[in-house]
Amino acid sequence: MKTGKPVNVETPASDADKPEAWDAMGRPVTQRKSEVRLGREVQARIGQQLRAMYDEVVKEGVPQHISDLVRRLSEQDDGAA
């Protein structure tokens, strides 16, 4: 379990102990994290990250050399294989 690390390590040391934000009850947001356990939400985040990573490649579409290869092979006679 986590025990309330600073949200951003790039914060200068002098400000490191100051919370970045507060919730509705006036508590620093960094203190809320420790309560969340591995569960459905974490699994959903893993799923999101996995799909985002995958879709980044999918968005690249079909590279020219691959599309050329497919067109060339699809023009070939079966016997050539």
Added chain:
Amino acid sequence: MKLDPAIRDQVLATVPSLRAFAISLCGHIDRADDLVQETLLRALTHIDSFEPGTNMPAWLFTILRNLFRSEYRKRRREVEDAEGRYAETLKSHPEQTGRVEFSEFRAALAKLPSDQREALILVGASGFSYEEAAAICGCAVGTIKSRVNRARTRLADLLSIDSVDDFGPDRATRAVLAGSGRN
């Protein structure tokens, strides 16, 4: 006999997802593109064994997966070395991947056993059903379900996710700055 243009278009339509799957398996893009090319060569020269009207993506993924597995067995040592170097590159120079936001996630994925990794990707990213994934991997549906579950648990563990907020670019940056990033 030339290939039916409708079949050719189905093949082309599957290529983007096939590449994403190959990259997830191999960990690097050059090897993945070679694998995709070998798959397409194999598929198009054996197109007679594809039954029109059946699942083209599943057919192509099966061929790619089998090629990857047979080569992986042959070159196990080499592949593991490559994966190790890849993980090291991510850790020391995340900016070199050009995909900084996923660097930690990719490194964790690379540490999964390959049967768990492929099951998770097929179901969680490629959008195949458990049944389709089982057919692609040549195993029982229950085996796929169990591999996916183990992969998810292991990923959460590797990424040290103990909070929903503790998962994202900030954490990736901190993990790199901290070296091991695990505590």
